[in-house]
Amino acid sequence: MSRHASGLMAWLIQRASAVYLALLLVYLLIHFTFYAPTDHAALVAWTQHPLINGALLLGIPLLLAHAWVGIRDVLIDYIHSLALRLSLLILCAFLLITTGLWLFKAIITAEFQP
């Protein structure tokens, strides 16, 4: 097996995505603490800003990749039955993909609202 395989790449993806997500989370915490949108229209207007829109759209795949590596690590550590582990991995993958699509839809829909 090449050393590019799941061990090193998974570790790298988890750490690189963690840096971006940490910065995004700090920004979101500051924004929603001090400049929280007053209504739905203000929230939509905020997500329509190109920088915010881009940051959120980039954040979704990174969040999913980060969560996937984390969940995979937990399942590799604790679930030793291959059949159960595979079933749980497929279930988690399904949940992550559907969550990701839902998030994408929410942001894209907000972007095209008048």
Add this chain to the structure above:
Amino acid sequence: MNISVYRYNPDTNTAPLMQNYDINIVQGMMLRDALLAIKQQDESFSFRHSCGEGVCGSDGVNVNGRNVLACITPIADLSLPMTVRPLPGRPVIRDLIVDMTQFYEQYRAIKPYLIRHDPLPEQEILQTPAQREHLDGLYECILCGCCSTACPSFWWNPEKFHGPAALLQAWRFLADSRDQASDERLDALAGPYKLFRCHSIMNCVEVCPKALNPTRAIGHIKALMLDKGL
């Protein structure tokens, strides 16, 4: 002083039990001395020990939830009530004696010896003082097993994860200027199990009786892998 000790003899006990012993404490007494005093009271009590000065690594035990080398752990430093158990996660052979076979298999798997592709010179392979310095904090490991048996990742996957002791030694040979098998060693550590089960929990660093830092060594291996792999 009263010490509660884990007792299990697979020939006579159906389940492990904790047994209490009263021993007289003298100044400067180490935990190993206390275990020897128990052995004098009860000859059936068993534990491993040899050099008595923290060199052989035989008498690793778990005291009050923490892995220590009994021979260099002063009784006065331990809180009461005192409970002595075998190293966690390993199959118990008898009382405080555990089966370390998997631990040694993981050590053997990292090929703990210098590998040269060039023909060996007639005399020593010299190192500069700076090259030699890279081995400090690595060569001192005595393979007592306190670190690996304190590592949750090793508890869950002892047959696949090398564990902190073996990985510290893996870095010891990767960091050695005389070794010529870096690529093979890194290839052998690839995949999600052997190296990457380490989640930097750092129990190994916490308990190492030689104050070594396997987590840092594992970090160096990952960095070298990244450097050479990407």
